[in-house]
Structure formats: structure tokens, C-alpha cells
Amino acid sequence: MKICPLYLNGDWLVSSPFEQVINPATGEAIAQVSTIDRARVAQAIADAHEAFQSWRKLTGKARGMFLRAIADEIENRSTEIARTMTLENGKPLAQSRTEIAFAVDHLHWFAEEARRAYGRIVPQQVDGKRHLIIKSPMGVVGAITPWNFPLVLAVRKAAPALAAGNTIILKPAEQTPLSAIALAECVAAAGLPKGVFQVVLGDAPEIGQEFLQNPLCRKVTFTGSTEVGRILIAGAAQTVKPLSLELGGNAPVLIFDDIDLDRAVEGALAAKTRNTGQSCIAANRVYVQRPIYEDFLEAFTARMKSLKVGDGLEKDVDIGPLIDDAGLTKALAHIEDAVARGARALCGGKRFGDKGFFIEPTVLADVPDDALCTQEETFAPVAAISVFDTEEEAIAKANDTIYGLSAYAFTADLDRAFRLAESLEAGTIGINDGVPSTSICPFGGVKQSGWGRELGSEGMDAFLETKHVSLGLQI
Numbered sequence: 001m002k003i004c005p006l007y008l009n010g011d012w013l014v015s016s017p018f019e020q021v022i023n024p025a026t027g028e029a030i031a032q033v034s035t036i037d038r039a040r041v042a043q044a045i046a047d048a049h050e051a052f053q054s055w056r057k058l059t060g061k062a063r064g065m066f067l068r069a070i071a072d073e074i075e076n077r078s079t080e081i082a083r084t085m086t087l088e089n090g091k092p093l094a095q096s097r098t099e100i101a102f103a104v105d106h107l108h109w110f111a112e113e114a115r116r117a118y119g120r121i122v123p124q125q126v127d128g129k130r131h132l133i134i135k136s137p138m139g140v141v142g143a144i145t146p147w148n149f150p151l152v153l154a155v156r157k158a159a160p161a162l163a164a165g166n167t168i169i170l171k172p173a174e175q176t177p178l179s180a181i182a183l184a185e186c187v188a189a190a191g192l193p194k195g196v197f198q199v200v201l202g203d204a205p206e207i208g209q210e211f212l213q214n215p216l217c218r219k220v221t222f223t224g225s226t227e228v229g230r231i232l233i234a235g236a237a238q239t240v241k242p243l244s245l246e247l248g249g250n251a252p253v254l255i256f257d258d259i260d261l262d263r264a265v266e267g268a269l270a271a272k273t274r275n276t277g278q279s280c281i282a283a284n285r286v287y288v289q290r291p292i293y294e295d296f297l298e299a300f301t302a303r304m305k306s307l308k309v310g311d312g313l314e315k316d317v318d319i320g321p322l323i324d325d326a327g328l329t330k331a332l333a334h335i336e337d338a339v340a341r342g343a344r345a346l347c348g349g350k351r352f353g354d355k356g357f358f359i360e361p362t363v364l365a366d367v368p369d370d371a372l373c374t375q376e377e378t379f380a381p382v383a384a385i386s387v388f389d390t391e392e393e394a395i396a397k398a399n400d401t402i403y404g405l406s407a408y409a410f411t412a413d414l415d416r417a418f419r420l421a422e423s424l425e426a427g428t429i430g431i432n433d434g435v436p437s438t439s440i441c442p443f444g445g446v447k448q449s450g451w452g453r454e455l456g457s458e459g460m461d462a463f464l465e466t467k468h469v470s471l472g473l474q475i
């Protein structure tokens with residue numbers, strides 16, 4: 001079986017013990033990946049600190065050219081990377097290709113932003129002073145990423161961190177390290193100086209603590225569960241380490257009776273089933289206005305039934321496997337719980353096949369507010385649908401959660417669209433849009449969905465310190 005090294009200070013290191021990577025479509029091991037201990041992670045931080053001394057001195061334009069070179073390397077290898085991503089994550093090949101294109105777009109966006117780390121000059125209040133606000137890179141960044149978008153979420157952190165003049169150490173999820181290693185291969189081929197970008201793997205809590213406690217690591221950026229986010233916040237309290245956190249979601253979809261039914265069905269379907277429902281912005285609760293409720297259920301169920309389930313490497317597959325047995329068990333438990341509380345299962349509801357971790361696309365109607373699948377992320381192609389009467393009631397239901405990453409609404413009424421945009425408690429709001437993410441706009445959560453924003457110009461700012469320089473002048 002293939003043994004994969006880690007990328008440390010410009011070298012490839014094979015180091016045991018190895019961690020197995022499993023193909024979720026078959027349950028079989030596909031590779032073994034090296035791991036390192038906490039002391040070696042501390043060495044990586046020291047090397048990154050050393051590399052920072054010269055990387056920070058490059059112009060934004062020069063750093064942007066490196067990012068473009070990484071993007072070119074990813075594009076050149078996109079066929080191979082897409083296959084790797086599908087093998088380790090399970091997502092349909094076409095969606096792996098979309099993720100790669102999105103990662104390339106992130107790199108281009110931040111290559112451009114590298115030239116725009118603007119400060120400002122503030123008019124003086126007293127004679128003989130001038131005030132400059134300047135932006136400086138922070139230093140070594142520790143990044144921890146999840147398995148559901150193994151390339152794009154790593155690039156979403158690495159590209160702005162590097163563009164801003166920082167160096168970065170990436171700790172990918174143990175389920176999907178191969179995409180991160182592929183990214184390291186592209187970084188190496190693009191000729192970035194040693195130590196500027198590194199990939200580590202090992203005991204996740206220990207690596208997290210090293211990032212938090214090591215004084216040379218100046219920022220930790222994380223995408224993952226709210227549970228682990230809370231652990232990082234607790235750890236950061238000791239060293240007052242700046243954190244960016246993109247945590248869990250529980251996205252509502254509000255469908256009003258003035259919208260064209262097909263448009264609402266397709267939008268909700270995209271928001272629900274993309275990445276086999278395993279996205280932190282996936283539609284988790286669908287609320288439909290009473291006059292179109294039964295028609296929506298019928299049309300939506302027909303579309304869910306038409307989706308092809310299978311190994312992501314097969315042609316025209318829409319729904320791949322869930323990431324692992326725990327993911328499958330959780331989704332099945334959510335279905336059982338909803339049905340026990342009175343929900344109607346309109347399609348699906350069971351495990352699909354007998355190998356890997358597949359589930360049938362499932363539609364649950366009349367799901368009560370206290371069902372597990374409306375309280376927590378189901379992270380599966382399981383749609384929990386219920387009815388509402390008024391806009392006020394819909395907004396109250398949508399906001400009745402500790403999370404606030406994304407929300408969706410389908411309506412033809414412009415006034416209502418603005419009322420919703422202003423009252424829905426979420427960092428991203430898709431109005432008649434089931435796929436709202438883009439490199440050029442900020443992404444992040446309100447409430448317990450996280451701190452800070454990625455992407456857009458805000459995504460760069462997350463990796464820059466703002467300094468005030470006060471100049472005393474005799475003029």
C-alpha cells in the first residue's frame with residue numbers, strides 16, 4: 001500500500017506510526033500516512049518562524065506570483081487530485097473537480113489581494129504629529145481543517161495567510177490527508193521557499209495544544225465542529241492566542257408560497273445534497289409555507305428519488321458515501337428519532353448497499369421542532385421538512401438555534417427578501433440561491449458558528465495585524 005510522507009521544511013519525511021486512509025465507498029484502506037509527535041511539530045513551528053523572516057520581506061506582488069504558480073500546479077494535476085479526493089472523501093468526481101476549481105479561484109483571489117494589504121493615514125488632531133495605520137503579517141499560522149472539503153478549506157486558510165506574508169503549518173483531518181499532501185506537492189513544485197508551507201499529521205489534540213501554547217505560533221485558524229472549537233477557545237485563553245473559527249451550522253431554508261416551485265425545489269436540493277449533505281452550510285431544516293407544502297413535498301421527493309447513489313468514481317453519481325460508520329450511524333439515528341416523533345418518511349430512510357457507508361436519499365415530512373435532525377447537523381442527504389404559515393413564524397423558527405453559519409430563503413417578493421436578509425441570524429444568506437459561496441465575499445458564522453471571516457477582503461485581514469504608527473514631526 002502507498003506510504004505517504006509529510007512535507008516539512010522543504011523535505012518529504014516518512015515517519016511512523018502510520019495512519020490508514022479509508023475509502024468510504026468500500027471501507028478499504030487506500031494509503032498509509034506518516035505521523036509525527038509534538039516535539040517534531042514544535043520543530044516545524046521553529047522552521048516556519050525562520051522562513052517567516054524572509055517570506056515577510058517579499059513584496060505582495062512576489063507572494064502573489066507564488067500563489068498563482070501553486071494554482072497552475074493544481075490545475076495541471078487536477079485529474080489526479082480529483083481522483084485522490086474522491087477516493088479519500090467519497091464525493092462524486094464532478095464535485096471533486098468543482099472543489100479544485102474553487103481552490104484555484106481562492107488562490108487567484110488572494111494573489112490579487114496580496115497587493116492590497118492597505119493601511120491608511122489619519123488626519124492629525126494636534127500640531128506636529130502624523131498617524132499611520134499599517135498592516136503587518138502576524139508570523140507562523142497553525143491551521144486545522146476538516147475532511148468534508150479537504151482541499152478548498154486548506155487553501156482558504158493557506159492562500160490568505162501566505163498572501164499576507166505569514167508562514168503556515170497545515171494539520172488536515174486524519175480521514176483526508178491525501179488532498180493536503182497533494183497541495184504540498186503543488187507548493188513544492190511552485191518553488192516556495194522551505195518552511196513557508198508545511199503539512200503535519202499526528203495526535204490532533206496534541207498538535208492543537210502545540211499551536212496554542214508555542215509562543216512562535218501567532219495565530220490558529222480552524223474549521224470543524226463547535227465542540228472542538230470550544231476546546232481551542234479554552235486552550236487559547238492561557239496564551240491569548242488569536243483564533244479564527246469556522247464551526248458547525250444548522251442552516252434553515254424558508255420557502256414562501258410566492259416562489260416558482262421548480263426554482264425552490266432545485267435551490268433546496270442543491271443546498272441539501274451537495275457534497276452528499278456533508279457541508280457545514282448544507283440545508284438542515286426546510287420550512288415550506290402551507291399553501292405549497294404538499295406540492296413541494298411531492299416535487300422535492302421525486303427529485304431526491306431521481307438522484308444516483310454510488311461510488312464517486314462511477315459516472316453520473318450524485319450522492320457518494322458518507323465519510324465513515326459514525327456518520328452513517330448518526331444519520332440513521334436522526335431518521336429513526338424523527339419518525340418516532342411523528343415525521344413521515346416519504347422516501348429513503350435506510351442504509352444503501354452493504355459495503356462502504358452509503359445512505360438512501362431521504363425525505364422526512366412534518367418533522368417536529370424538537371427532532372434531533374432539526375436541532376443538530378445531520379450531515380447526510382436527509383431532508384427534514386415542515387410547514388409554516390407566516391413570515392414572522394418562519395423567521396422565528398430559522399433563528400431558533402445556537403448556530404448561525406448560513407440560511408436560505410426562496411421568495412419572489414423583494415421587500416420580504418430584504419426583511420429576511422436583515423433578520424436572519426447567519427453569516428451567509430442565500431436568497432433564491434442554494435450555492436452562495438464565492439472567493440470574493442466573506443464567509444463565517446454568527447452565534448456559536450464561529451469567530452471571524454474567511455474569503456473576501458476580510459479573509460486577508462484575518463491574517464494581518466493592524467498597527468498605529470504615531471510620528472512626532474517638527475514641521
Ligand code: ADP
Nearest residue numbers: 144145146172173174204205208224225228231
Ligand atoms: P468533524 O466532526 O467534522 O470531524 P472535528 O472538529 O472533530 O470535525 O475535526 C476537525 C479537525 O479538528 C480535524 O482535523 C481533527 O483532527 C481536528 N481535531 C479534533 N479534535 C481536536 C482537538 N482536540 N484539538 C485540535 N484539533 C482537533
